[in-house]
Amino acid sequence: MMLLILKSVLTVLALLATCVLLPQLPLSLLRLVLRGVGWLVQKRTRSRREYIISRVRADEEEHATRTKAASATNSGDEEDWEKVDTSSSSSGTAGINRNEEWDGIIGFFHPFCNAGGGGERVLWEAVRATQKRWPKAICAIYTGDHEVNKAAMLERVQHRFNITLHSPTVVLLYLTTRKYVVSSMYPYMTLLGQSLGSLIVAWDAFNLLVPDIFVDTMGYAFTLAFSKLLFPSVPTAAYVHYPTISTDMLQSLDDQTGLQGVNSGAGKGLKGQIKRKYWIAFAKLYGWVGGHVDVVMCNSSWTSAHIRTIWGPSRQTNPHKDPTVIFPPTAVSELESTITVSPETERTRQPLILYIAQFRPEKNHPLLLRSFARFLQERRNQNADPETEPKLVLIGSVRHASPDETHIYNLRLLAHELRIRDQTTFICDASWPTILEHLATASIGVNAMWNEHFGICVVEYQAAGLISVVHDSGGPREDIVIDLGDGATGFRASTEEQFAASFEAALALPVEEKVAMRLRARKSALRFTEEEFHAKWIEEIGKLVR
Template sequence: MGFFPIFISLLAAVTIAFAFAAQTLRVLGLPFAFQRRRTSREKRILLLDRTAKEQERYEKAHNQDKDDEDDWQKIESSVVGSAANGTKADPDWHGFVGFLHPFCNAGGGGERVLWAAIRATQKRWPEAICVVYTGDNMDKDIILQRVKDRFNIHLHPPRVHFLYLTTRYYVLSTTYTRFTLLGQSLGSLIMAYDAFTLLVPDIFIDTMGYAFSLGLCSILFPEVPTAAYVHYPTISTDMINSLNPGGQGVNAGSGSGLRGMVKREYWTLFAKLYCRVGSTVDVIMTNSTWTQAHIKKLWSPYRNHRGQTTDHDIDIVFPPVAVEELEEAVQITEASEQKRGPYMLYIGQFRPEKNHPLILEAFSTFMKNRPSLPTWRNEKPRLVLIGSVRDSHDQRRVYKLRLLARELNVADSVEFVCDATWPQMLDWMRRASVGVNGMWNEHFGIGVVEYQAAGLISVVNNSGGPKLDIVVDIDGKPTGFHASTADEYAQGFLKALSLPPDETLAMRHRARKSSQRFTDGGFAEKWVENMNRLVQLQTSRANR
């Protein structure tokens, strides 16, 4: 018997064992669950005491009434709905909401979702306490200050607490040289166990994509409602199909040969595990049409079998974008056009999937072949790469990108802005003309919406959220351009920078109109609607 049949047999056995382990784990986990509930009561008392003391200090420091602390308007009670027993859901619900987000200080679009979700929760349920399970062992004031600087989101500090995980190592991709997806997913079980040893919340929400942690919660603590905000599926049919010749993405075309066959079977079996775990989640939110379609395809058959499907199952909740603030801060007028240059702006974390090398190659092609651009008074085009640098791996990526820019002879026309503050980003969005996105199957694309709100003409990948939800025709006319290859991007840059002034201004206005579908207020309303379902479930289960 060869290696391949043995490997597949072993993997299938692991899959079957995992699939039927829930009841065993529930029984074996009873002593742990009982102990965690008792310990959590003690932890709650400590957190409540800390909250009261911080609230007292906060009020003294601000010397103002609670209603004046923030000019955020409350979400209307019309979205509150009814509780399971037919009565109105309690607006004064004061439970603990646990958010699993081990990289909460990363500064990306996923983090903006987290902080906007906490802000919406605080405004709707001001007595609730939001707890973030994170591996970023930093002082609370430092984290919340960065939230203000990076996202301009102001939270009520006394009712936000951070519980620090010591097991984040187990969900890092670098921890596993082989079978990374399975390793990270099993590692998330260890991390979730770590979280529950710190505090068992009343509601448990994963905002980073660790679905297995929600499955563990549903097994050990069935009374705790769970929710997933899915930025992208851990595994998808697109991902499996990318192994085929001509596929796209990090693993494009790697499905040939023995190793490719093993990977394909491994991913297929892992997808079945992922689907089973997804069937246990109470409330599911996805960030885009693309993500919703994939999660429905993966999870709905299993959820139907378990009777989990509801009228609101797998809801689209578009991520929050600072559209209103950008509209106020960035003008789109004939006068403001004089302040813009032929600058191309790429806002995105320095991660491999963002495909910065493709954009550098496209920019190099554009610079070699571009004709004169009289509209821009012969100003020299520039490519500006803005992104957060999370760790040493990101630092190495930036270093390699700088080297690539030199190899492509465009280093003098490329600028790197690492860990930019919100004012810095605003300044560049006022000055730039084009917004760029290079990621294949970007699940949504908050940066692209920011481009549109600032009036930038987008040149984005012809896939995922940017294609399906964001850079779409408005009033029957385009708001930007789609591309897949370096040559297509270069052509997109040329088209965007060669438009006549009147059409440039008209497209900027259409782009802004498009962005108005993705406001902070729209996100807050949808978040509260789904959060209310969780509060209803928690109240109902607690009263059993």
């Protein structure tokens, strides 16, 4: 353990030393040196690039041969990949004709693409949208998931998200340095450590392949600035799920309630003051980095507001200086067609509270468990019918050989200590059909994370007709569980008491009002369809293609 800590500290010190020494060079000379290094990298990797392209084209020919040999019925879906979606391009007919045959390489930087969370759904939907719009383009995914080959990866994407991809034009490029962006690598100065560590991983990625367009879909903004300094002619894009640092984080240092995340109230004393100065300095560096990104996409109004605040001053000369809000894609259409919401189906709903979220500390499962325990105890104190006692189901992905496994073990212990073990069910890495089954039968959908950047699961609740009870912060408050003019679409809460009261209020609604709220929520969810995501994604990436 001590050796690991020593290694991580030495790594951070070495990176910090580099950051201190490099600025001593004149900025113009430094840029010239980095461009020279980038030219050498492109030259050294040219043969691998040519091999990847030839391999993809050979796979496409083989795929086309198999398609022709298949029956017309089975080949219909495959032929869809040859239909180019041009409906959402904003550049006019001439632009469409010029760009629809683009056959370059888009590099997606997503080292944890097999994690199975909302960020991964965005990644794979982005790949699908790209394939539909530019069927000859190659989608190269930089990943550290060595244990999964392409066939297994795409099968998991289909199994977990119900997303079918065109295999020949998907390429997985395996990173060997992913450990440098793992938070446990940096017990101190984690934000800076991970950000500088991402430069090591990006260097690894570029030495595998220099793409024609480089897109970060996981939040490692430093890699985009690094790319721009090495390869000025390579356009870059960021899909920001969550700002690495935000003004809310800085404000949480002074919070006295303990409700604002893991650093709530951490600004006290000498250690707190050092942390505050470190965060302020990092925020300035993060803002400078954001100025190097060509196109910025944000997953919510909340994220966009913070990115405008932190990145805005550095982006004033950028032709695409303002971030575009592109809500994450959710299977709204499928949920609407699969799950019926009516007075008749209300009888099939169970008093079940559902939480779909990755089993990670930031998702704040303990708050939900304690709130549920309080809710059950209050019901029992009122001598409620034990036959109709509510149940809690927690569904989420778990990254194996990671802290996630320890986290879910501790959650099970907490459920036992709270005496709700028999009323609580944990389901890890559930398939899409399993998720659908629970969405169809549950009554309440909950999200307990403070400042959830968006909340794909909340949209899934709404589309499935569940009554949402969400944390009164972040994306769920700003974009999802809002009154669109015809009434409430759910409940918002912050404390154990408020969550427990919201559970009681939601289950106690008359049948007519329950159905009415479910239908209002379902109508609200139409703002977050896969089709809406595809159209906006294509528009933004189209700027880089042009």
